[in-house]
Amino acid sequence: MMQTHSLHSLRDRFAPTQRMPVVFLGHGSPMHAITEGPFSQAWATLGQGLPRPNAILVVSAHWMTRGTTLVDVSALPRTIHDFNGFPDALYAEQYPAQGHPNLAREVVSLLASHRAEEDDTWGLDHGAWAVLKYLYPEADVPVFQFSIDMGQGLTHQLEIGQALSDLRDRGVLILGSGNIVHNLRRLSFDGKPEAFALEFDDLVTGRLIERDFDTLANREKLGSLLSEAHPSVDHYLPALTIAGASDQRDDLLFMTDSIDLGSISMRSFIFHPR
DSSP, rough: OEEEEEEESSSOOOOSSOOOOOOEOOOOOGGGGOOOOOOHHHHHHHHHSSSSSSSEEEEEEEEEEEEEEEEESSSOOOOOOOSSOOOOOOOOOOOOOOHHHHHHHHHHTTTGTTTTTEEEEEEEEHHHHHHHHHTTTOSSSSSEEEEETTTTTTHHHHHHHHHHHGGGGGGGGEEEEEOOSOOOOOOOTOOOOOOOHHHHHHHHHHHHHTTTTHHOOOHHHHHHHHHOOSSSGGGGGHHHHHHHHTTTTEEEEEEEEOOETTTTEEEEEEEEEE
């Protein structure tokens, strides 16, 4: 079994290494981008402890494609406000980081067998900038996204992570943004966690610790619990990408391990070199 740590024990620094960690953050409501709370505080603490990357490659639940994996090659990715009905302050948020066109085109080549193509129209959706503003508030690290191909099965995202994992040795932080449990139909504003949310969160946590990624990418083994936790798997898939980009040399760290609004798991995890 791999070693696990708390955020507190690693808040000052990660082990010195040439290899970057890989990070999955449960991003939850867009309101966390403008609200001080335990989640935004944890993201800021994590950013202070992470090794400084040369670039950030983001897979977000909010860029979905079908039949292809798109990679944003724009030089100045726009800030996308992909939500409705929120306060004006949220729409005023900007994350003016530069892109990394050369590296993005390399990623297209790395994912050639996964039908990757260049794109210069996307930018940074709120799954990316809402957490990046806390990790790197100066927006001074180049960042770009790639999409989730919703036409593929769960194992596809594990394979994507594996194909990208060598970028970790080049100072690239691979960041996934979604939620381990994400069922907006079952939101409960009294805050009491739904039983299915606790069960699926526990299941995923245990399989991550055991590195049993095959189970996490197997719909039959996950059964009806997957459908209850994820009416659509878009918020689940980035977690598989990050798991796929990890390896046996990594230890595992969990943070923000709570259920928000009854049916959204805010659990985040980091695979980091020993």
